[in-house]
Amino acid sequence: IDKFEAPTTTIHNIILGQLWNDQEGTITITNHQTGDTGCLYFIPYKTTKHFTKIKGDVMDKDGVTRVQIKGDWTSNYTYRKVGEEAWNDVWNLPADILEDKKKYYGFSTFAIQLNEEEEGVAPTDSRNRPDQRCLERGDVEGAAEEKLRLEEKQRARRKAAKNAEPQWFTMQEDPDTHEQYHMYKGGYWRAKLKQDFSNSPDIF
Numbered sequence: 745i746d747k748f749e750a751p752t753t754t755i756h757n758i759i760l761g762q763l764w765n766d767q768e769g770t771i772t773i774t775n776h777q778t779g780d781t782g783c784l785y786f787i788p789y790k791t792t793k794h795f796t797k798i799k800g801d802v803m804d805k806d807g808v809t810r811v812q813i814k815g816d817w818t819s820n821y822t823y824r825k826v827g828e829e830a831w832n833d834v835w836n837l838p839a840d841i842l843e844d845k846k847k848y849y850g851f852s853t854f855a856i857q858l859n860e861e862e863e864g865v866a867p868t869d870s871r872n873r874p875d876q877r878c879l880e881r882g883d884v885e886g887a888a889e890e891k892l893r894l895e896e897k898q899r900a901r902r903k904a905a906k907n908a909e910p911q912w913f914t915m916q917e918d919p920d921t922h923e924q925y926h927m928y929k930g931g932y933w934r935a936k937l938k939q940d941f942s943n944s945p946d947i948f
Contacts, residue, residue, distance in 0.1 A: 748773040751786045766795045767817065776920035779805025784813065866932065866941050868911075872948055894948065901947070911944065 751769030767786035774781050784800035796818045802811035814831070815821040821834040859880070861871055870876075875894060878887035901908075913926035935941055 764795065771800075782813075786817065864936060864939060866936070866944050868944050868947050874948055898947070901945070908945075 748771050751767045751771055754766045754768065756764050756766065766789045768788040769786055771784040771786070772781060773784070780802065782800060782802045784798055787794075787797040787799065789795035794816075796816045798813070798815055798817050798821075800813040801809045802813070803809050809826055811823050811825055813821065813823045813834075815834075819837040822831040823834055824831045859871055859876065861877075862869075865871065873890075873894070875887045875890035878884075878890055910926065912928060912930075912932045914929045915924055916927040917923070918925055935943075
């Protein structure tokens with residue numbers, strides 16, 4: 745079982761200039777079954793003048809470094825075992841995807857497609873949000889009106905059902921970290937197959 749913590753994200757030029765974000769800090773990934781840990785450090789722009797550089801190590805349960813990592817969190821990762829000279833590719837982003845990102849606000853083709861509508865999903869699926877659909881059609885005013893309507897509807901729903909339970913998840917305690925998390929309890933794929941979402945709340 746792995747657990748990781750995210751680095752700090754800083755958004756620059758929110759008001760003026762070209763928008764860009766910087767990641768700073770360390771992701772520590774812990775395997776609670778083996779005791780191995782991985783530390784991935786996001787090097788801040790102020791240090792290298794490159795805002796996408798990373799480096800890291802993978803250590804065994806005794807804290808001995810076994811693998812080194814370096815790369816660019818937007819385009820490539822490489823690694824090598826301690827004592828070896830050659831770096832090995834873990835992941836490389838194809839050049840055509842990098843070009844596409846310039847056209848679509850930094851999103852890859854895959855990321856752009858994540859919000860595409862899909863038939864047969866639950867009515868609570870976030871892709872069904874009417875304000876998002878308005879934005880994709882270029883209807884900014886309609887999106888603002890829908891967003892306000894949804895927020896008011898959400899407040900009313902919370903007030904009426906303070907002890908509402910998630911439909912597809914249940915709260916559990918992690919046996920290793922003792923932290924609370926949501927565990928999928930089943931049922932969604934069966935409901936999708938039968939196209940029976942009669943128990944889903946009306947949130948939109």
